[in-house]
Amino acid sequence: MTEYIIKNGCVIDPTQGINGQKMDICIKDGKIVDKVSNAAKVIDAAGKTVMAGGVDIHSHVAGPKVNAGRLFRPEDKLFKSPMRKSNLRMEMGFSVPSVSKTGYDYARLGYGFVMEAAMPPLEAAHVHEEIRDTPIIDEAAMPVLANNWFLLEYFKNHEIENAGAYASWILNATRGYALKCVNPGGTEAWGWGLNCITIHDKVPYFDITPAEIVKGLIETNEYLRLPHSVHVHANNLGNPGNYTTTLDTLKLVEGYKANNDFDREQVMHHTHIQFHCYGGDSFKSSSFESKSKEVMDYVNKQKGLTIDTGNVTLDETTTMTADGPFEYHLTHLNHLKWTNVDVELETAAGIVPFIYDPKTYIAGAQWAIGLEVALFAKDKERCFITTDHPNAGPFWRYPRIYKWLLSAKARNDLIANELKYGDKVIDTTYIGELSDKEISLYDLAQMTRSGVAKSLGLSHLYGSLKTGMNANVAVYDIDPENLPSDPEQYETAFGNVFAFFKDGVLCVENHEIVNYSMPKKTVWVNSIVPENKQVERDIRDKFLRTYTVDLENYAVFDEHVHNPYKIKVDITQ
Amino acid sequence: MNTITITLAKQAQLYLEADLITPDQFAGKSTAEIGAIEISEGKIRYPLASFAKIEGAAGPTPEETRIVLNGDWSRVKRIGQQMSAGEIIINSNVDMYTGGWMKGGKITVNGNADSFTGIAMAGGELTIKGNCQNHVGSAYRGDWRGMTGGVLRVMGNVGNDIGTFMRGGTIIVEGDAFIHVHTHGEGGTIIVKGNVEGRVGGQSVKGDVFVNGKIDYMMPGFKYVDDVTKEVDGVSAVYAHYIGDLGERHPDVKGQKIFTNLYLKK
Ligand SMILES: [Zn+2]
Numbered sequence: 001m002t003e004y005i006i007k008n009g010c011v012i013d014p015t016q017g018i019n020g021q022k023m024d025i026c027i028k029d030g031k032i033v034d035k036v037s038n039a040a041k042v043i044d045a046a047g048k049t050v051m052a053g054g055v056d057i058h059s060h061v062a063g064p065k066v067n068a069g070r071l072f073r074p075e076d077k078l079f080k081s082p083m084r085k086s087n088l089r090m091e092m093g094f095s096v097p098s099v100s101k102t103g104y105d106y107a108r109l110g111y112g113f114v115m116e117a118a119m120p121p122l123e124a125a126h127v128h129e130e131i132r133d134t135p136i137i138d139e140a141a142m143p144v145l146a147n148n149w150f151l152l153e154y155f156k157n158h159e160i161e162n163a164g165a166y167a168s169w170i171l172n173a174t175r176g177y178a179l180k181c182v183n184p185g186g187t188e189a190w191g192w193g194l195n196c197i198t199i200h201d202k203v204p205y206f207d208i209t210p211a212e213i214v215k216g217l218i219e220t221n222e223y224l225r226l227p228h229s230v231h232v233h234a235n236n237l238g239n240p241g242n243y244t245t246t247l248d249t250l251k252l253v254e255g256y257k258a259n260n261d262f263d264r265e266q267v268m269h270h271t272h273i274q275f276h277c278y279g280g281d282s283f284k285s286s287s288f289e290s291k292s293k294e295v296m297d298y299v300n301k302q303k304g305l306t307i308d309t310g311n312v313t314l315d316e317t318t319t320m321t322a323d324g325p326f327e328y329h330l331t332h333l334n335h336l337k338w339t340n341v342d343v344e345l346e347t348a349a350g351i352v353p354f355i356y357d358p359k360t361y362i363a364g365a366q367w368a369i370g371l372e373v374a375l376f377a378k379d380k381e382r383c384f385i386t387t388d389h390p391n392a393g394p395f396w397r398y399p400r401i402y403k404w405l406l407s408a409k410a411r412n413d414l415i416a417n418e419l420k421y422g423d424k425v426i427d428t429t430y431i432g433e434l435s436d437k438e439i440s441l442y443d444l445a446q447m448t449r450s451g452v453a454k455s456l457g458l459s460h461l462y463g464s465l466k467t468g469m470n471a472n473v474a475v476y477d478i479d480p481e482n483l484p485s486d487p488e489q490y491e492t493a494f495g496n497v498f499a500f501f502k503d504g505v506l507c508v509e510n511h512e513i514v515n516y517s518m519p520k521k522t523v524w525v526n527s528i529v530p531e532n533k534q535v536e537r538d539i540r541d542k543f544l545r546t547y548t549v550d551l552e553n554y555a556v557f558d559e560h561v562h563n564p565y566k567i568k569v570d571i572t573q
Numbered sequence: 574m575n576t577i578t579i580t581l582a583k584q585a586q587l588y589l590e591a592d593l594i595t596p597d598q599f600a601g602k603s604t605a606e607i608g609a610i611e612i613s614e615g616k617i618r619y620p621l622a623s624f625a626k627i628e629g630a631a632g633p634t635p636e637e638t639r640i641v642l643n644g645d646w647s648r649v650k651r652i653g654q655q656m657s658a659g660e661i662i663i664n665s666n667v668d669m670y671t672g673g674w675m676k677g678g679k680i681t682v683n684g685n686a687d688s689f690t691g692i693a694m695a696g697g698e699l700t701i702k703g704n705c706q707n708h709v710g711s712a713y714r715g716d717w718r719g720m721t722g723g724v725l726r727v728m729g730n731v732g733n734d735i736g737t738f739m740r741g742g743t744i745i746v747e748g749d750a751f752i753h754v755h756t757h758g759e760g761g762t763i764i765v766k767g768n769v770e771g772r773v774g775g776q777s778v779k780g781d782v783f784v785n786g787k788i789d790y791m792m793p794g795f796k797y798v799d800d801v802t803k804e805v806d807g808v809s810a811v812y813a814h815y816i817g818d819l820g821e822r823h824p825d826v827k828g829q830k831i832f833t834n835l836y837l838k839k
Contacts, residue, residue, distance in 0.1 A: 075716035084616070335822065336717055353717075 002504065003028045003036040006473065009045030010480045012441055013052060014381070014450040015464035019442045020480040025050055027471040030504030034467050041506075043499050047479040051445050053112025053472025053502065055452040055462045058231075058271045058308050059389040060320055061102050062116045062130035062139065064123045064341065065349040069096040069318045069390070072339055072351055076318065088513060089135075095317040095390040103135035103516065105396040107507050110474025110497040113453075113462045113523075116141035117231075117271070117388070118182065118322050120343040121148075122549070124174035124556045128522065132562035135516040136502055138462075140523040142231055143174045144322050144347040146181035146213055147188040149546075150538065152206040155216035163220040164571075165532035169539065171226075173555035175524040175564065178228035178456075179221050182322040184213040186235050187348050190325040196235050199248045210235050214252050218267050222259040224527050225569050227457025229258065229306070231269045237326050238275050240283060243291035246276040250295070253304040261569075262457030265303060269455055272310025272388035273299075274370035280428075285361045285421060290369045290429035296376035299383070306455040307377075308386040311370035311401045313393025314363060314418075316355045321391060324348035345546060356393070364419040366392075368431035374405050375434045380443040381451035398448075399494035405439045407487035441480055458523070461565075471504035521565040528570040574639050574660070575632035577607065579625045581644035581665075585614045588668060589624065592651040596638035596659025596678060599631040607631060635659040635678070653680045656697070669706075672699040675723065688732070691725040693718065694742060704729035710744045711737035712757075720744070720761060736763045739780060745806055755782050758833055764806055777833040778821050783812065785838040794818035795835050803836055812836035 004027040010020045026036040060066050070076075073096060081092040091101035106114060119127045119141040131139045145151055145167065154163040167179055185203035186196035192204040199211040217230040234249040236242040249270070256267040270276070277295045280287035299305050319330060324340055327350025331338035340350040356363040370392065377383030385402070389395035404411045412435055415422040426432035439447070453463025461470060477493040484490060500508035505518040543551040558564075577599060590613040599607050608622030621627070625644070632638040635658040646652065647666040654670060658678045663671075666684035673689060677697040685703035691710045705727045711734050712719030719738030730748035737753065739761040749767035758777035765783070771790030774782055783805050795817035803812050816832035823830045 072715070074714040078713055078716070337715075 003040035004043060004501065004504070004506065005036050005040045006043045006045045006050055006475060006499070009048050009050035009475060011050045011465065012445045012480070013465040014442060014446045015052075015459070015466060018465075025465060025473055027473065027501060027504045030471055032465055032467055032469045032471050032473070043475065045475050045499070047482070048498060049441060049476045049478045049480055050465075051110070051474050051476070052449045052463050052465050052469075053474055053500070054106075054110050054448045055456070055458070056106070056111055056114040056386065056395065057269070057384050057452045057456060058117045058386045059114050059395050060117050060391070061114060061389065061395075062099070062134060062141065063119055063127040065118065065120075065320050065322075065351065066096060067126070067130065068339060068341065068349075069320050069351050070098070072337070073318055073353060088516070095315065095394050097394070097396075099130055099133040100135060103137055103520075104513055107136045107500055107502065107513060107516070108497055109396065109398055109495060110476065110500050110508075111137060112472035112502055113138045113140075113458070115139070115177065115456065118180055118349070119143050119174060119176060120322070120347050120349070121170055121174045121176075122343050122346055122554070124176070125560045128175060128556055128560040128562065131522055134520070136507055136518065136520060138521040138523060138565075140177035141174075142178045142180035143170050143176040144180045144182055145170065146184035146217065147186075147347055149345045150542065151216065151220075152185075152188065152203065152208055152213070155212055156206060156208045158216075160216065160219045160223055162532065162535050162538075163216060164223045165529050165535040166539070167220050168224055168527035168529045169535065171525050171527045175522065175556050175561045177523060177525050178226060178231055179217055180231045180233075181214060181217050182233045182347070183235055183237065183326070184210040184217075184232075186210070187322060187324050190328075190348070191342070195325040197239075198245055199235060199252070201235075211248070211252060214249060214268075218253065218256050222256065222267065223571070224529065225260045225571055226525060226527065227260060227262040227264060227567060227569070228455065229264060229266050229269050231271060233271050233321070233323065234276055236276075237321075237323055238278075238330070240278045240280045240288050242276055242278050243295055246270075246273070246295055247298055250298055250302065250305060253302060256304060258304070260457060263454055263459050264457045266306045266382070266455060267304045269306045269308070271308050272386060272392065273307045273373055274310040274312065274366065274392065275388070277369050277373065283362045285365075285424040285428055288362065288365060288428060290365065290372060290431075292369050292372040293376060293430050296373060300376070300378040303382075306382045306384070306451070307373070308384040308388075309370050309373045309401075310386055310388040310392045311374070312356050312363060312366040313387055313397040313400060314356045314358045314367055315393045315397065316353070317390045317393050318351060319354045319391045320349060320351045322347045322349050324350045326350070327352050330354065344548060345542070358418045359420040361421040361424050364415075364421055364425040365429055367419075368425050368429040371401075371404055371411065372430045372434060374439065374447065375437045376430075380439070380446040381454065383447060384452045384455070385447050396495070399491045402444055402494050403487050403490040406441070406444065406490050408436050408438050410487035410490075411435075441478070461523070471501050473501040475499040519563050521563050522561050523565045523567065524561070526566045526568045528568065528572060530572050574637050575630045576639045576641055577604070577627065577629040577631045578641045578643060579621070579627050581625050581642070581646055581649070583624050584645070584648065585624065587615045589614055589649045590651050591649050592654040594621075594640065594642070594652050594661070595654065595656035596631075596635035596640060596661070597655075597657055599640060600635045600638045600659070601633050602631055604628070604630065632659070647684075656680070666703070672697075672725075675699060685729070690727075691720070691723075694720045694723045694725055696722040696742075698723065699725045701727045701729070704748070705731045707732035708734045708737070709746075710735060710739065710742070717757070719757075730767070736761065739763070749786070755780060755833065758782075766806075774817050774833050774835050776821055777818050778823060779831050779833055781834045781836065783836045783838070785810075788837065792818060794820045800839065801836070805836075811839045813839055
């Protein structure tokens with residue numbers, strides 16, 4: 001019977017249209033309730049902002065690729081791993097934090113749910129083992145599917161029911177959450193020494209195009225009535241001139257309608273779109289330019305889409321993606337170390353350290369483009385803040401991004417004082433045109449809470465302070481009635497939550513983590529489809545002929561999945 | 574310059590880590606305050622005074638502080654780590670990471686030092702009168718940013734992986750080196766006055782390596798160019814000049830291709 005009352009805070013909850021209203025939030029037995037008894041512990045939130053726990057739609061925090069990043073970069077921990085605090089486990093790492101530090105840092109930001117953005121199906125057990133060891137936050141993981149041999153064959157023959165049966169089997173076998181699509185066709189093509197740069201480049205052998213793969217995945221996703229839409233990292237990431245590929249990819253949603261019981265409206269989520277908004281034909285300031293406006297003009301009018309930003313934070317970080325060819329390309333640009341893992345029949349991953357140096361033109365331009373995306377977004381319920389952690393920067397820098405969005409002064413100061421080529425950045429991007437634009441705290445709550453939960457099909461679990469919701473509540477040292485004049489205060493306040501409740505347990509009190517032992521959940525989708533003999537035979541066949549593991553050893557065992565929270569979606573009913 | 578003398582009186586069960594023994598940390602402090610500076614044994618921290626006797630006085634600034642270490646420091650790591658000025662004289666053998674990441678000042682070890690001596694050093698003078706083990710003046714594990722400045726002199730022999738990812742500064746080995754010298758080098762100078770078994774300059778793209786003795790096994794990526802006279806550590810001699818590592822990228826700087834120069838004494 002634990003009861004809390006968060007008193008006199010300024011509540012911001014877009015799911016109820018509450019914008020800074022002074023009110024109390026009551027918590028009882030892990031849920032948000034209308035009232036509590038006099039015995040409730042009081043948290044004084046006068047002059048502070050109260051929001052639902054944050055929700056992250058795209059972050060690489062668990063699994064073989066993340067762990068390879070940790071092993072591959074001992075120097076990422078050098079002088080950045082303080083001695084253990086008495087009540088916590090050891091914390092290590094800057095751009096690729098250890099599992100403990102990942103959980104703690106998300107709690108310090110007031111986040112309650114994080115989506116692991118890329119789970120290689122064959123390595124699902126590893127992903128779940130790391131999720132289990134990451135304290136506090138609830139997590140889910142998306143199996144990577146857009147270069148999968150089964151699906152490529154089904155899509156080629158336009159067999160959506162078969163693709164659905166296979167995808168459903170994969171979700172169940174990996175305890176996965178949604179269908180992730182990385183460089184559709186391109187990673188497979190790279191196995192042949194090629195790539196797919198436009199959505200019409202054919203994948204060798206399979207003779208199918210990225211456009212056909214993405215459309216196939218959208219149709220499969222809606223056939224399965226999944227909570228989240230297909231989650232797309234388009235072709236041609238990070239290359240100058242790629243915005244046309246991005247627009248072509250986004251336009252693939254035309255004619256499709258969301259089909260689900262989870263309040264989701266979009267049929268495609270396009271991730272880290274900053275990396276996909278480039279014009280020009282080289283990284284030189286004489287050619288490179290921002291095309292964020294062109295891309296966001298389309299996003300703004302297309303309700304079938306949600307996006308996340310992929311903001312560059314101007315840090316030394318570690319890039320890691322299932323986009324193998326991109327990482328290979330990157331190591332030849334920066335001459336830093338590179339590693340690659342091929343996951344048979346399914347996907348691959350590459351890792352390269354990267355320094356977004358404010359003394360270079362291109363890092364400044366990428367920084368600007370990420371912010372432009374967020375500032376151009378008309379419907380903040382459809383645009384979410386990420387860093388594609390750790391690709392554009394570490395997730396624990398989110399408060400810095402909030403600062404750059406909430407305060408035009410912070411942004412303009414950085415252009416003037418920290419970017420070496422600030423003038424060139426202004427000339428070649430839209431950041432100058434947006435020089436007095438700012439988002440509100442309400443916008444921020446949409447971009448980090450309500451909108452994200454809705455896009456994920458998780459608005460019944462996260463992103464809201466409605467009565468009956470799981471009590472994930474963050475209290476920040478920001479007074480909406482008296483906003484800070486020094487933008488640094490935004491970064492400090494959002495980076496050091498004053499109080500944070502996870503499932504009604506007081507996790508952070510007075511800026512310190514006081515409890516990290518609450519049961520965290522692994523959310524997954526149990527997809528049920530009509531019996532499909534052909535797909536069952538195909539799976540058995542492929543395992544016999546091609547996989548190095550036996551079918552019986554492939555699926556994640558129940559013991560692997562920590563405190564599972566199953567969302568059942570049965571299309572046979 | 575003021576001198577403060579620390580005599581290690583008690584040996585720890587585990588190895589000690591003494592990254593706070595630097596003129597930067599000691600300057601302006603009383604002997605009692607210096608005694609309270611922490612030294613780690615595993616995950617537990619102890620005041621320095623619980624292991625050592627402290628006499629003399631520190632200077633008001635690091636530049637004016639000389640630290641003399643007496644007793645047996647052979648199981649103590651990280652002495653002088655990141656120091657920027659002043660002087661440390663160690664009258665003993667020492668363990669690993671001595672003078673790692675040092676930026677300035679002077680360290681003299683009147684004995685042998687273990688591995689990782691002077692790693693990622695950026696400035697100052699580090700002299701080891703005896704022998705060193707491996708990774709002398711190299712980069713931290715995984716890092717591509719190695720030594721950038723300063724002079725690291727080992728009067729005896731060294732082990733393997735000397736000056737890995739070196740970008741600047743000078744390493745002088747008066748005795749022999751084993752294998753992997755200037756691997757992944759991107760600058761700086763290494764002088765080996767004795768012999769090297771092999772693997773000199775592998776994947777190195779820039780910098781100078783001098784070997785006065787012989788190299789048992791040359792890297793195949795180095796090509797003879799000409800004979801040159803060079804003054805090396807104050808002594809002039811004729812050297813056979815090789816360039817490499819030809820298997821690596823070699824960027825043009827102002828129309829000129831940059832290579833690592835390997836000089837073998839004739
Ligand atoms: Zn990603």
